[in-house]
């Protein structure tokens with residue numbers, strides 16, 4: 001059996017074991033480990049989503065590409081593993097993207113990560129093409145080799161191609177670490193997907209935006225061009241906009257198509273949570289730009305080893321840009337899966353309150369918090385006598401804090417994050433997306449977002465509210481029901 005066939009058999013043997021424990025509308029690996037989304041695209045009237053995948057363990061290993069398809073971004077159908085690291089030029093098939101070509105059908109461009117016998121790492125770019133399920137690698141692979149790097153770049157960190165087409169030319173935007181350790185976004189072009197030429201370095205980090213970058217994306221939004229970068233080794237800023245470590249950045253600016261230069265005008269943090277990384281976007285048939293990211297983290301993972309999977313995707317999010325800022329809202333398709341909707345209003349004071357039928361770990365919850373007479377408002381979720389996950393809104397300083405100290409975590413990892421919110425003085429809007437082991441918080445109509453995992457036992461499903469004065473609260477809570485295959 002080939003490496004790919006072996007992995008496909010293994011998936012089938014283990015899948016049903018994992019099914020009982022999964023989140024219901026957040027894609028998880030068929031079995032084992034998942035990190036970055038890959039090849040998020042449309043092909044033959046469906047959304048395709050691939051992902052960094054190691055089926056044989058619940059931790060990262062030699063990378064395969066897992067695969068799923070969907071009609072509406074909420075209900076996913078699993079497809080057999082798509083790529084295995086089975087060529088002499090690769091010990092892992094690292095992240096990349098997908099496109100459609102009239103000649104080759106569905107095209108996947110990925111990084112071949114190779115560690116040779118003496119431990120030397122090189123990264124090159126490869127192409128596979130297929131029919132939506134089975135893929136073949138080009139005999140010409142690697143199509144972009146390390147000799148094609150401009151001077152001063154490191155061959156060991158040259159990865160994550162974003163492929164796109166403009167008129168009759170293919171482009172690939174690829175990140176690379178330079179000799180000083182900083183990220184560069186390199187643009188290559190090709191007419192036939194096989195012969196690629198270096199065009200320009202469209203953006204350099206030079207320590208202003210973290211060190212190395214990973215997983216670039218670039219797309220148009222109204223008049224502007226938006227770039228997404230997953231930055232490594234960011235430094236926290238005093239205003240809480242940026243945090244230490246891995247952080248996804250957005251940059252809004254202008255792209256000069258003649259010179260192939262990008263001039264950013266504004267930038268910010270895509271998601272301030274403890275677990276959000278390496279997102280990619282796709283354009284929906286109706287023109288919406290939709291982003292999905294990995295809910296997980298390289299240095300703060302808290303997944304208990306007893307779970308038969310590790311890693312999940314975020315809820316897909318519709319993007320928009322207003323005044324140089326990025327806004328995100330869960331895709332509207334989620335509404336088709338609402339069930340058991342309840343609406344409640346209450347006056348919240350200094351005694352903790354639970355509202356009838358406002359509870360659960362699989363839900364979409366919208367809240368409006370109003371009033372002058374309080375400074376902090378606290379929401380506890382995933383709560384029982386032993387556990388609670390705390391979301392605290394500090395109205396005076398306009399900060400929102402997420403705290404998972406009591407969320408079943410047994411690791412020495414970070415538990416808390418704070419982000420600024422732009423809420424009006426007397427009204428704060430919050431939306432929570434819960435799906436068993438994740439919490440996605442959308443504040444101020446999606447201007448600020450925070451995504452984190454919790455591994456609190458599922459029986460802790462209480463939700464409560466309290467404040468340090470008096471506040472008016474209204475809540476609309478939808479359960480979510482998805483019959484997965």
Ligand code: FRU
Pocket residue numbers: 035036052063094095111159160214215277278
């Ligand atoms: C980002 C990343 C990518 C790489 C992949 C390896 O999370 O480090 O840069 O291609 O994961 O799994």
